[in-house]
Structures are given as structure tokens and as C-alpha cells.
Amino acid sequence: GDTIFGRILRGEIPCEAVYSDGLCLAFRDVAPQAPVHVLVIPRQPIARLADAGDEDQALLGHLMLVAAKVARQEGLEDFRLVVNSGAAAGQTVFHLHVHVLGGRPLAWPPG
Numbered sequence: 001g002d003t004i005f006g007r008i009l010r011g012e013i014p015c016e017a018v019y020s021d022g023l024c025l026a027f028r029d030v031a032p033q034a035p036v037h038v039l040v041i042p043r044q045p046i047a048r049l050a051d052a053g054d055e056d057q058a059l060l061g062h063l064m065l066v067a068a069k070v071a072r073q074e075g076l077e078d079f080r081l082v083v084n085s086g087a088a089a090g091q092t093v094f095h096l097h098v099h100v101l102g103g104r105p106l107a108w109p110p111g
């Protein structure tokens, strides 16, 4: 089904984009959990990481590389990537996304 990220990709609702290419879009999280909090999403709507298949290997690798590129672009040396897959893991928007978090010390384990 459609999600708020689908609407962002179609330009129906605004976002603060920080990176864009033919495969993905990166934009600032509307409720940032760290000084830098960016979401990297594929243009292709995969609901959850658990739904990705072997055919998505290159796309998933691309999302990781873009996440690292965005972190560098944001001036981060150290950063964390998070992918919540499924509601019990904290996923609220069912369009795959990689959280890029940084700009403060990040505790482990996460909540």
C-alpha cells in the first residue's frame, strides 16, 4: 500500500532533501532523534527489509553507500545506521528506510 514516503517521493508532501539519485532519496527526519537524522529510502516501494529479495541486492547495497555518503556530507565521522523491520522492531512507516543518526554520542544497546 501507499505510505507517507510514497507521497514524499511523488512530491505530494514536502521534505528537506539532502541527496537524490535515480534509485533513492535522502531527507531529514521530521522528528530528529539526534543532531543529524536523515532517512534514505528507495524509490521502489519495498515495505520492510524482511520483504526484500535477492533481486534487491544491488539496491540495498546502494542505500548503504548513500547513507555513508550522506553522513560524510553532514560532517559526521562516526554515525549509526538503523533499519527497523516490522512493527515490534519500531517500524511505523512501511516503506523501507535507513536511518542515518549522528552528531551526539550514541548509546548501545538501543531501546
Ligand code: AMP
Pocket: 004, 013, 015, 028, 029, 030, 031, 032, 039, 083, 084, 090, 091, 092, 093, 094
Ligand atoms: P520508523 O519508525 O523506523 O518506521 O521510522 C519512520 C520515521 O519517519 C520516523 O523517525 C518519523 O519521525 C519519520 N517521518 C514520518 N513522517 C515523516 C515526514 N513526513 N517527513 C520526514 N520524516 C518523517
